[in-house]
Amino acid sequence: MNGKTILREAFAAMRRNWIRTVLTMLGIAVGVGAFICVIALGNAGTSKLETQLQNLGENFLWVEAGSRSRNGLRMGARGSRTLVLADADAIVQQVPVIKSVSPNVDGHIQVVYGGDNWSTQYRGVTPEYFQIRRWTLREGSYFTAADVETGEPVCVLGQTVVDNLFGNEDPVGKTVRMGTLPCKVVGVLAAKGVAATGQDQDDFIVVPITTAQKRITGQFWLDDIFLSAVAEDAMVPATKQIVALLRERHHLTAGEDDDFNLRRPEDVVKAQLATAHIMTLLMASVASLSLLVGGIGVMNIMLVSVIQRTREIGIRMAVGATEWETQLQFLSEAIVISALGGVVGILLGAASAGVVSSMFAMPTKLTPGVFALGSIFAAMTGIVFGYYPARKASQLDPITCLRYE
Numbered sequence: 281m282n283g284k285t286i287l288r289e290a291f292a293a294m295r296r297n298w299i300r301t302v303l304t305m306l307g308i309a310v311g312v313g314a315f316i317c318v319i320a321l322g323n324a325g326t327s328k329l330e331t332q333l334q335n336l337g338e339n340f341l342w343v344e345a346g347s348r349s350r351n352g353l354r355m356g357a358r359g360s361r362t363l364v365l366a367d368a369d370a371i372v373q374q375v376p377v378i379k380s381v382s383p384n385v386d387g388h389i390q391v392v393y394g395g396d397n398w399s400t401q402y403r404g405v406t407p408e409y410f411q412i413r414r415w416t417l418r419e420g421s422y423f424t425a426a427d428v429e430t431g432e433p434v435c436v437l438g439q440t441v442v443d444n445l446f447g448n449e450d451p452v453g454k455t456v457r458m459g460t461l462p463c464k465v466v467g468v469l470a471a472k473g474v475a476a477t478g479q480d481q482d483d484f485i486v487v488p489i490t491t492a493q494k495r496i497t498g499q500f501w502l503d504d505i506f507l508s509a510v511a512e513d514a515m516v517p518a519t520k521q522i523v524a525l526l527r528e529r530h531h532l533t534a535g536e537d538d539d540f541n542l543r544r545p546e547d548v549v550k551a552q553l554a555t556a557h558i559m560t561l562l563m564a565s566v567a568s569l570s571l572l573v574g575g576i577g578v579m580n581i582m583l584v585s586v587i588q589r590t591r592e593i594g595i596r597m598a599v600g601a602t603e604w605e606t607q608l609q610f611l612s613e614a615i616v617i618s619a620l621g622g623v624v625g626i627l628l629g630a631a632s633a634g635v636v637s638s639m640f641a642m643p644t645k646l647t648p649g650v651f652a653l654g655s656i657f658a659a660m661t662g663i664v665f666g667y668y669p670a671r672k673a674s675q676l677d678p679i680t681c682l683r684y685e
């Protein structure tokens with residue numbers, strides 16, 4: 281028998297017992313649908329974390345002032361004033377694996393435009409900050425090194441500040457008031473959304489560091505130093521070299537704690553990403569149990585079919601059907617049932633993902649790879665669980681089959 285004949289016979293057998301076929305297909309469909317829905321949920325979470333990892337910055341390191349014990353009192357983050365501009369200059373000059381450096385001072389401030397005001401965070405930095413943190417512009421321009429040199433009252437706004445102060449009005453060229461300081465808007469940053477910590481990354485205003493120090497804070501020390509390493513594999517040696525350099529510059533003895541914190545935010549997001557991958561795998565494994573149950577249903581139905589069609593098997597063999605042809609006949613029926621169940625399952629999974637996303641506000645991400653994986657699992661279920669009944673049918677004795685009533 282050729283392939284077309286085998287498929288025609290398979291569909292004919294399925295039509296004769298269509299209720300049993302539909303119920304068997306339903307088991308496969310539920311398994312595939314559950315698998316696709318779970319993977320779609322996991323993909324959305326993983327994709328969000330990958331975006332956050334990308335948004336963190338280019339091989340991003342972060343030195344924060346503070347965390348030192350004095351007279352038995354443990355000082356928290358930013359509890360010391362020992363981090364200064366000279367430290368940032370020393371790092372970029374003496375640590376060769378560091379590519380870019382931006383000192384930072386920040387705090388909360390009330391920003392006013394027209395009759396509207398918004399409480400937000402200001403950040404005083406150098407132009408290198410935008411490259412280190414991978415901030416791109418939506419419109420306008422960044423401030424320049426010349427603006428930093430002269431302490432110009434210019435600023436770049438995050439999208440949240442624009443939304444709350446300007447609405448649909450173009451902010452570039454307008455003047456806002458930061459506390460008592462009039463400041464000209466030169467650019468608007470492209471939105472990044474919510475960070476892994478749940479913080480709105482777009483709710484801030486960026487000014488030259490000299491403007492912040494001389495006209496807003498009046499302080500000479502730094503809150504942070506933002507750094508970018510030359511490559512990802514350079515971040516570990518960069519960390520060791522920076523710690524050693526700052527301890528030497530701050531005259532810390534071997535028994536004294538650091539008066540700064542060196543952080544690698546990328547490690548936190550990577551740990552969350554690894555956890556998300558594991559959770560997706562676990563949820564997919566649980567969802568696959570329903571596919572396993574569907575496969576067992578295929579095997580049971582095919583075993584029943586072999587018993588019911590014993591005399592038919594004997595007649596086929598008597599007129600010349602080989603063991604291989606008999607086995608292929610029953611295996612093709614199992615594969616067709618599983619394949620049709622897989623198609624229904626794919627539609628069910630896509631619909632379920634949409635329902636979960638709309639009803640529970642949980643993001644889902646369906647990709648061609650998810651559908652391909654569901655299709656492969658459905659086909660494999662038919663092959664794996666249909667093999668034993670097909671093999672059993674091919675091993676029957678023709679004479680015994682013809683005598684079967």
